[in-house]
Amino acid sequence: xxxxxxxxxxxxxxxxxxxxxxxxxxxxxxxxxxxxxxxxxxxxxxxxxxxxxxxxxxxxxxxxxxxxxxxxxxxxxxxxxxxxxxxxxxxxxxxxxxxxxxxxxxxxxxxxxxxxxxxxxxxxxxxxxxxxxxxxxxxxxxxxxxxxxxxxxxxxxxxxxxxxxxxxxxx
Numbered sequence: 001x002x003x004x005x006x007x008x009x010x011x012x013x014x015x016x017x018x019x020x021x022x023x024x025x026x027x028x029x030x031x032x033x034x035x036x037x038x039x040x041x042x043x044x045x046x047x048x049x050x051x052x053x054x055x056x057x058x059x060x061x062x063x064x065x066x067x068x069x070x071x072x073x074x075x076x077x078x079x080x081x082x083x084x085x086x087x088x089x090x091x092x093x094x095x096x097x098x099x100x101x102x103x104x105x106x107x108x109x110x111x112x113x114x115x116x117x118x119x120x121x122x123x124x125x126x127x128x129x130x131x132x133x134x135x136x137x138x139x140x141x142x143x144x145x146x147x148x149x150x151x152x153x154x155x156x157x158x159x160x161x162x163x164x165x166x167x168x169x170x171x
Contacts, residue, residue: 006075010149011058013070020059021066023074064145071149080140087131095124 011023066072099120104113135141 005078006146007078007081008073008075008146011072011074013066013068013072014057016062016066016068019062021062022057023060023072024057026071058143060143060145064148073146073149074143075146076141076143080135083135084132084141087128087135091128091131092121092124095127096121099123 010026012026013021014024015022060066060072060074064072096117097120100113100117103116104110107113
């Protein structure tokens, strides 16, 4: 592991199938407590993103003997999360803007520039998909089991999230 740190989250075991445990992420209590909650999709805001996260299941090797209903702390490398975010958002956007600006410079016609920007966006999505598959194959974006989430761990994590939320309000 590198020195970049881990981004942690709490998940609940919802099914166990042989050597695989299926988990669903839990939304922390700090969601909807921030001034930006209406824009991020928290339950107090739009809700669409959080609703999708609640039902999103992901597999984890069951080498720890997980049982249904158990809460665990999972983590992913901070740098891997940044790479994944840049891949999902920056690659398509930069591709679209490059295609649009080059076409506008070369041709100077808005209709052609619009078409080129849409083609650049589509190409950016294809490239992003390729990069995401490569990151997944390398295993850098794989979630890892860190520890079982006992009451002390959960309350400390929630307290930390509330403090972060309060800092957001003051900025």
